[in-house]
Amino acid sequence: MEDKKLSTLVVYYSLEGNTKMMAETISKEIGGDTLRLETKKAISPHGVMKFIRGGGQVIFKKEPELVKYDINPEDYDVLFIGTPTWAGNFAPALRTFFSKTNLKDKKIALFNCNGGQRGKTFENMAKSLEGNEILGGIEFDVPLRNDREGNIKQAKIWSKEIISKIK
Ligand SMILES: Cc1cc2nc3c(=O)[nH]c(=O)nc-3n(C[C@H](O)[C@H](O)[C@H](O)COP(=O)(O)O)c2cc1C
Incomplete structure (x- = not known):
């Protein structure tokens, strides 16, 4: 196979930092660019209001406006x-x-942080990504709180495997 360099982008949303940590781990491991999605109207990561506002946005299939990006x-x-998983789904x-x-x-390739109940996060992402090849998915259980180093190690191994599959 001819050795063409594939361009890679890690794109993610994270409210409380877990998905951010995994995204940064993956992007450092495989190289390439990173894009953090942020909503113009930010939800506070503190208190219980995030569950009401965030959960409501998922249920009503809201598309919050994103902060502009150049990539x-x-x-x-x-x-x-x-x-992250929000209400059993991907974040708005x-x-x-x-x-x-x-x-x-x-x-x-898909990655996800959740509190133990991923629900239809991956299935719904795959539906939104029809026409593309899904190489695999990995989930982490609130990695900032649980076995941080173990999760980081797993993310490194997984992302390398994904890349080696396509090269
Ligand atoms: C609005 C909201 C809804 C959530 N819903 C779920 C859920 O359905 N299942 C689950 O396992 N965790 C749920 N969580 C927990 C997050 O998925 C989990 O804490 C994740 O690690 C957060 O990632 P982040 O730090 O990148 O934002 C929810 C969190 C929020 C803020």
């Missing part, structure tokens, strides 16, 4: 897409991302 995700061959910022980005024929 064009459509320019990349391989994307690692990460999200990703819904906005999926509807404003035309991803086709990309190779995509």
